[in-house]
Amino acid sequence: MKQTFLIISLFLLLLSCDNKTSNNILVSNNTELQEAIEKAKPGNEIVLKNGVWKDVEIKFIGEGTKQNPIKLSAETASKVFIEGVSSLEISGNYLEVSGLFFRNGHSPKTNVIAFRTSKSKVANHSKVTNCVILDYNNLERDQDNLWVQFYGKHNTLENCYIAGKTNGGPTVRVDLKGNQSIRNYHKIINNHFGPRPRKGGARGETIQLGSSFTSMSPSNTLIANNLFEECNGEVEIISSKTNFNIIKNNVFYRSEGSVVTRHGNYVKVDGNYFIGDGVNDQYGGIRIINTGHWVTNNLFYKIKGKNFRSPIAIMNGIPKSPLNRYNQVTDVVVAYNTFVDSDSPFQFGVGQNLAQKDVLPKSEIRSARPLRTEVVNNVIYNSKGDANPIIEHDKADGVTFKSNVIDNNGVAFSKRVGLISKELTLTDIGSNIAVPIAGFDDVEPYNGFDFETITEDLIGKSRSKSNQIGALLNSENIKLNLLDKTKYGADWYSNEVEEKEGEIHFVNKADEFVTKLQQAKSGDFISLNDGTYLVPKSLAINKSITIQSKGKAEIIFNGEKDTPLFSLQPYGKLTLRNIKLKGNNNNYAFSTLKKNMSNHFGLEVIDSEISHFNYALRVYKQAFSEEIIFKNSSILNCENGLELSEETNDRGDYNTEYLTIDSCTFNSVKQNVVDYYRGGYDESTIGGNLLVTNSTFTNCGAKEKNKMLLNHRGIVNVNINNNTFKNNKVQFVSILWGAKNNVESSNTLMNSGKIKTEENLKQKLMY
Amino acid sequence: MKQTFLIISLFLLLLSCDNKTSNNILVSNNTELQEAIEKAKPGNEIVLKNGVWKDVEIKFIGEGTKQNPIKLSAETASKVFIEGVSSLEISGNYLEVSGLFFRNGHSPKTNVIAFRTSKSKVANHSKVTNCVILDYNNLERDQDNLWVQFYGKHNTLENCYIAGKTNGGPTVRVDLKGNQSIRNYHKIINNHFGPRPRKGGARGETIQLGSSFTSMSPSNTLIANNLFEECNGEVEIISSKTNFNIIKNNVFYRSEGSVVTRHGNYVKVDGNYFIGDGVNDQYGGIRIINTGHWVTNNLFYKIKGKNFRSPIAIMNGIPKSPLNRYNQVTDVVVAYNTFVDSDSPFQFGVGQNLAQKDVLPKSEIRSARPLRTEVVNNVIYNSKGDANPIIEHDKADGVTFKSNVIDNNGVAFSKRVGLISKELTLTDIGSNIAVPIAGFDDVEPYNGFDFETITEDLIGKSRSKSNQIGALLNSENIKLNLLDKTKYGADWYSNEVEEKEGEIHFVNKADEFVTKLQQAKSGDFISLNDGTYLVPKSLAINKSITIQSKGKAEIIFNGEKDTPLFSLQPYGKLTLRNIKLKGNNNNYAFSTLKKNMSNHFGLEVIDSEISHFNYALRVYKQAFSEEIIFKNSSILNCENGLELSEETNDRGDYNTEYLTIDSCTFNSVKQNVVDYYRGGYDESTIGGNLLVTNSTFTNCGAKEKNKMLLNHRGIVNVNINNNTFKNNKVQFVSILWGAKNNVESSNTLMNSGKIKTEENLKQKLMY
Structure with a gap:
């Protein structure tokens, strides 16, 4: 009997193995792939042969079953590269894609991977798993896609x-x-959303759930257990615009933005980790708009975001708001959250802009305060103390604020009913995080309507036996390992790269310089020995490179009119140190490509001198840099200075996140001395940033048509400090936007017009 | 054995009877009632003693259980009258109220019955059943309540x-x-909503589900199996303003309005009966705004509503609409409905008002056409043919229109793909209704997404074995009895009253006239013999009464300045026939009460003459009449004519639904000859109505400050036809509102100014 069973078992095993083998269809080109898809039956697995698949538009259409899905996979996960102009579309039922690596290219469509193949043919019960999409960018920044x-x-x-x-x-x-x-009950789970660089303007979310036009629809999407690392695209990391979504147990690590319930209602944001560094004030928390959201069990650790990016930003709405603007906050619950060293975690009436009622239409004035909202049972711990744990941008008279505890380490703060002062201690919970998990047992939690549905704490421990406030119940041996990247993303890909030092290439002559620059690896240094280097044609910068000298190297560029000495191209990050650049008055020192800036550039100029160019720097439309720095450098005798003003479509875009000019000398720069523009009113985005400090501007701006030396219209953060302006033939050195973060101090102006502050700038509305 | 069982059974029966008795607490006054409520335990029944309970504010607070609710009931249903200034509030769980009759009074609160006793204390799992609320009106029309x-x-x-x-x-x-x-999953079921008279302006809905401010909230309210009879309050019978409601199997019988998905989304309107009379064009169907509604299995029978009240009115939205205005229609399904003798059942882009873009703000322009909407599998039958079964107020390019069938009885109509002409026959289905239920078996139904969820037809027959379009599957012996009123409402109350003829009281002298008028019953006649009747004081009209004569009776009123001969009071409906009225130039012929017009009045003046009054008719603010008719009558030598212009709060209200002047003579009426005003722009309400025909106006309007003879600003329907205007010292006889239904024809004007048409009138926005 036993033997018979064994034999039958073996037979079945063989049969199943055999089945499995026969179900696999290895394909090595697009024709075979399409043919295999057309013939695929439930249980089939179409296997893409290892190698580069270039310019393929895959339409994976099929009808699998729950038990027997149809699979599309890589021969070896990590060795099937989708490159060039390629895309993947899926429709049908029970389809699974795995192991693909999208890189070195972009999609010909409005999306790289779509869960549909036509307007009417969508996918259901289908899955994309264990894949990577890396830098698969359209050639132009304005060419939006998903x-x-x-x-x-x-x-x-x-x-x-x-x-x-x-x-x-x-x-x-x-x-x-x-x-x-x-x-839809879609699931976005266990992914690793790696760095998304600042985009410079709106439309840079990492995840968007619906749009305002579908904000009335039930979505029921789950975003859980993902790692968001440096997702800095814009002010919203997750923009929830539909109803009944769940955002749970995600880690937001050093990400410059917030989870925002932008449109739609009744979203649950539960048990997430928001981890900052205690310094960067762009890392945000949860921004709340609309009705019925529950924000529970979240931990905010060293989050320094302010205002729109504050840990909990509860916005004011627009009365009877248009569909795409700000509905009033009502019926929201913010309970059982813990805040450690996170500044002013509770901000009410964020976005209140009654002061702007003269420059904005009535339908843009956010005056409707939160209603029927409960902020209760939360715990705050501040190692250094926070004078303003609560900020009321508008009165929080519609908010029930009860049973919240704070340890402010002795620092005074304005008292408020519902905020109880306690002495707490921190407990290490792993991941370099320490949190108060005890010391407030005697605080009676506020018991709101339906609070019995908050059944677990941040780490899933049952609340049934505890009556404790805060995100974490008192417990022994909590050992989180939140940043263990093996828990997220594709199992065959890691974004952790070994840091290695760049090589230094010493050069003596111009042709040697050109050759070495071409050959150098990203991160390398080109060190010019003293002397003069005559460069006749533009040099491409398409990697990270430092060009330096001991101090007496000079590059003379006699390239054609309107061509740059250094052509800043995608991925090109140039640092110039101790170099003199001299042009022929018609050409440029630096400029970006006119088009196809599919990835960011960067520029840092230190201890250098730039003279006799038509443009010191010219940044074309759609090019973007995270930072441009001029330090201890001179710009002399140029027709134009730093030109970053081509983003004129007024959609809120701009060309660099930071433009820093420190301890520099500008002399005889005739126009566009500094021209840095952002157009289009967008209340939520925070950029760009202009810092002009300790610098001297002399005899500049003579040809500037608008009679302004520093042009920075629309830039949100401007700081002009400790500069000297002398004999500049302009009417204004600068017009500052008072309502935003535009400031000046300790500047000396001699025969150079004035610095003026306009409180509210008239702006073109984006929406 | 058998015997033992019987004995035990009897014992148990007795026990249970005993229990029941001991659970009943009979109370006879408010103190006992409150005490009983305070002490009530699950299973208790508090019984209100028969009689009138006056000025009671009942707060029924308790904690029943599912098995053992706490009940509040009448000793005898129908014999417990809640009168005076009374109200009922309920909070707690599992509470049931039954058998009460609210009448002869009004509520001191903002509601008569509320399922809460304070802001935080609401009722759950509770019920009001077998009760009547009749004419329980606040004293003033503007004093809104529920x-x-x-x-x-x-x-x-x-x-x-x-x-x-x-x-x-x-x-x-x-x-x-x-x-x-x-x-909330509330249920509004098996009720009889009896006549709600026209209110004259907005805020007269029979049922409203939420408001625009909560239009994002899931409601899940069920309105099923109710009879709505003459619910004429305003243009919306049911105004659904929240999500996921179900409106099913209701009968809308001769009700001047529509079921409107005003705000909110994903409402199911299934299997309802809309029954008109083939004449009245105020009886409406279903008006659709917003997203995701399913309108299925409904029957429209002799519905003649137009435009906003058409059987299926699919509106245009306002792009990015404000919260309280019109969202675009998207993702709506209108399938398997049947229309019999109902005019232009499919109307698309209703409310399109691009022509008004110069007089309305951009945020009021409805230009967003329906999107992703399916109108399919419907059946139309027109005995007399309808030239326009489809009306496109705006292009229906976002609508899938397929598999619809029409029998237009040979009358030509503009062809359209998706509307298939067939010859059908009618089948009697009871309730004086005949419907096509066969003859289109060969039409392949359009199979939209999720259509398999439409599992039943109008009368609940399974669609699983049939593939047939239209509301009703082919079936034998359908015998509906929709208007059997025993199926709806309280089992002890019927609104069917036996018609009886009024008594005629003959009178010869003034004092006899006064006495008889007081004593007469509603519906009676006072017949004045020839002669002169000197009346010194106002006569109250607070019932239906006809005052008539053979032709030579004259009433001379010498009452005080500014008092009326006939004081039109709540319920007062006066018909005057063949009577001369003469005043002292300072007093009035007719006027309403200045306040407390808690119910409508009515006035009909036929073959009569009114002269020498300060006002012929003065209607004060908040008074309302459904009809005011002057026919074959003269108004002579009065300072003021017909004055109905005190509704100046511009909330869309007005004083009479219909003002009809036919074959009348106005001579030497110095001002306010006809003054009938409605203020406040409201696109959806259709009223009032002014008809001036076959009449002569001579030497009138001399003192009219605005130099206009017929003042009817804001009145939606105006018809001035076949009149003669002679020697009236005015600039305009009338200014007509062209965009609305204001027309004139065949009028003769001599030395009387002009009639002018303004296409778009500037109006104050109500919202």
Whole structure:
């Protein structure tokens, strides 16, 4: 009997193995792939042969079953590269894609991966797993697209690594247009959203759930257990614009933005970790708009975001708001959260802008304060103390504020009923995080309507036996390992790279300089020995490179009119140190490409001198740098200075996040001395940043048509400090935007016009 | 054995009877009632002693259980009268109220019955059943209130008869402010909503589900199996303003209005009967705004409503609409409905008002056409043919229109893909209704997304075995009895009254006239013999009464300055026939009360003459009449004519639904000859109505300050036809509102100014 059973078992095992083998269809080109897809039956696995698949537009259409999905996978996960102009579209039921690596290219469509193949044919119960999308950017920043676009219902994006999007458009979007895509219960889980660099303007979300046009639809999307690392695209990391979504147990690590319930209602934001560094004030928390959201069990650790990016930003709404603007906050619950060393965690009436009522239409004035909102049972711990744990941008008279505890380490703060002072101690919970988890047992939690549904704490421990406030129940041996990247993303890909030092290439002559610059690896240094280097043609900068000298090297550029000495190209990050650059008055020192700036550039000029150029720096439309720095440098005898003003479509875009000019000398720069523009009113985005300090401007701006020396219209953060302006033939050195963060101090102006502050700048509305 | 069983059974029966008795607490006054409520335990029944309970504010607070609710009931249903200034509030769990009759009074609160006793204390799982609320009106029309207001969750209003509301505010409202009242699953079932007279302006809905301010909240309210009879309050019978409501199997019988998905989304309107008379064009169907509604299995029978009241009115939205205005229609399904002798059942882009863009702000322009909407599988039958079964107020390019069938009985109509011509026959289905239920089996139904969820037809027959379009599947012996009123409302109350003829009281002298008028019953006639009747004081008209003569009776009124001969009071409906009225130049012929016009008045003047009054008719603010008719009568030598212009708060109100002047003579009426005003722009309400025909106006309007003879600013329907205007010292006889239904024809004007048409009138916005 036993033997018979064994034999039958073996037979079945063989049969199943055999089945498995026969179900695998290895394909090595697009024709074979399409043929295999057309013939695929439930249980089939179409396997893409290892190698580069270039310019493929895959339409994976099929009808799998729950038990027997149809799979599309890599022969070896990590060795199938989707490159060039390629895309993946999926429709049908029970389809699974895994192991693909999208890189070195971009999509010909409005998305890289779409869960549909046509308007009417969507995917359901389908999955993309264990894939990577890296730097798969459109050539132009304004050419918006999505990398993963959900349609249909019950689809999953899991265990993927996705990073490096620079062009406009959210990285991932759930689309709800059409009844076939509502109540979708999509899952976005266990992914690693790697760095998304600052985009410079709006439309840089990492995940967007719907849009204002579908903000009335039930979505029920789950975003859980993902790592968001340096997702800095814009002010919103996750922009929830539909109803009944759940955002749970994610780690937001050093990400410059917030989770925002932008439109839609009844979203649950539960048990997430917001981890900052205690310094960067761009790392945000949760910004709340609309009705019925529950924000519970979240931990905010060293989050220094202010105002729109504050840990909990509860906004004012616009009375009877237009569909795409700000509805009033009502019926929101913020309970059982813990804040450690996070500044002014409770901000009410964020976005209140009654002062702007003369420059904005009535339908832009956020005067409707939160209603029927409960902020209760939260714990705050401040090692250094915070004078303003609560900020009321408008009266919080519609908020029930009860049973919250603070340890402010002795620092005075304005008292408020519902905020109880206690002495707490921190407990190490792993991941370099220490949190108060005890010391407030005697505080009776506020018991709001339906609070019995808050059944667990941040780490999933049952609250049934405890009556304790804060995100974490008192417990022994909590050992989190939040940043263990093996828990997120594709199992075959890591974004952790070994730091290595760049090589130094010493050069003596111009042709040697040109050759070495070409050959150098990203991160290398080109060290010019003293002397003069005559460069006849533009040099491409398309990697990280430092060009330096001991102090007496001079590069003379006699390239053609309107060509740059250094052509700043995608990925090109140039540091210039101790170098003199001299032009022929017609050409440029630095400029970006006129088009196809598919990735960011960077520029740092230190201890250098730039003279006799038509432009010192010319940045064309759609080019973007995270930082441009001039330090201890001179710009002399140039027709134009630093030109970054081509983003004139007034959609809120700009060309650099930071433009820093420190301890520099500008002399005889005739126009566009500093020209840095952002157009389009957008209340929520915070950029760019202009810092002009300790510098001297002499005999500049004579040809400037608008009679202004420093042009920075629309730039949100401007600081002009401790400079000397002498004999500049202008009317204004600067006109500052008072309502935003535009300030000046300790400047000396001689025969150079004035610095003026306008409180409210008239701006073109983006919406 | 058998015997033992019997004995035990009997014992148990006795026990249970005994229990029941001991659980009943009979109370006979408010103190006993409150005491009983305070002591009530699960299973208790508090019984109100028969009689009149005057000025009681009942707060029924208790904690029943599912098995053992706490009941509040009448000793004899129908014999417990709640009168005077009284109200009922309920909070707690599992509470049931039954058998009460609210009449002869009004509520001191903002509602008559509320499912809460304070802002935080609401009722859940509670019920009001077998009750009547009749004419329980506030004293003033502008003093809005609700008769039944839902809060909390899982509450029921069932088998009630509710009728006669004249003041502002929906009869029943479900309130969703606060998380304790969302996802409420309230039930409004088996009620009889009896006549609600025209209110004259907005705020006269029979049921309102939420408000625009809570239009994002899930409500899940069920309105099923109710009879709505002559619910004429305003243009909306049911105004659904929240999400996921179900409106099912109701009968809308001769009700001047529509079911409107005004705000909120994903409402199911399934299997309802809309029954008109083939004449009245105020009886409407379903008006659709917003997203995701399913309108299925409904029958429209002899519905003649136009435009906003058309059987299926799919509106245009305002792009990015403000919260309280019109969102675009998207993702709507209109399928499997049947239309019999109902005019232009499919109207698309209703409310399109691009022509008004110069007089309205941009945020009022409805230019957003329906998107992703399916109108399919419907059946139309027109006995007389309809030239325009489809009306496109704006292009229906976002609508999928397929598999619809029409029998137009040979009358030509503009062809359209998706509308298939067939010859059908009618089948009697009871209730004086005949419907096509066969003859289109060969039409392949359009199979939209999720259509498999439409599992039943109008009468609940399974669609699984049929593939047939239209509301009703082919079937034998359908015998509906929709108007059997025993199926709806309280089992002890019927609104069917036996018609009886009024008595005629003959009078010869003034004092006899006064006495008989007082004593007469509603519906009676006072017949004046020839002669002169000198009346020194105002006569109250507070019932239906006809005052008539053979032709030579004259009433001379020498009452005080500014007092009326006939004081038109609540319920007062006066018909004057063949009578001369003469005043002392300082007093009035007719006027309403200055306040407390808690119910409508009416006035009909036929073959009569009115002269030498300060006012022929003066209607004060908040007074309302459904009809005012002057026919074959003269108004001579009066300082003022017909004055109905005190509704100046510009909330869309007016004083009479119809003002008809036919074959009359106006001579030497110095001002306010006809002054009938409505203020406040409201695109959806259709009123009032001014008809001036076959009449002569001579030497009138000399003192009219605005130099206009017929003042009717804001009145929607105006028809001035076949009149003669002679020697009236005015600039304009009338200024007509062209965009609305204001017309004139065949008028003769001599030395009387002009009639002018203004296409778009500037109006004050109500919202």
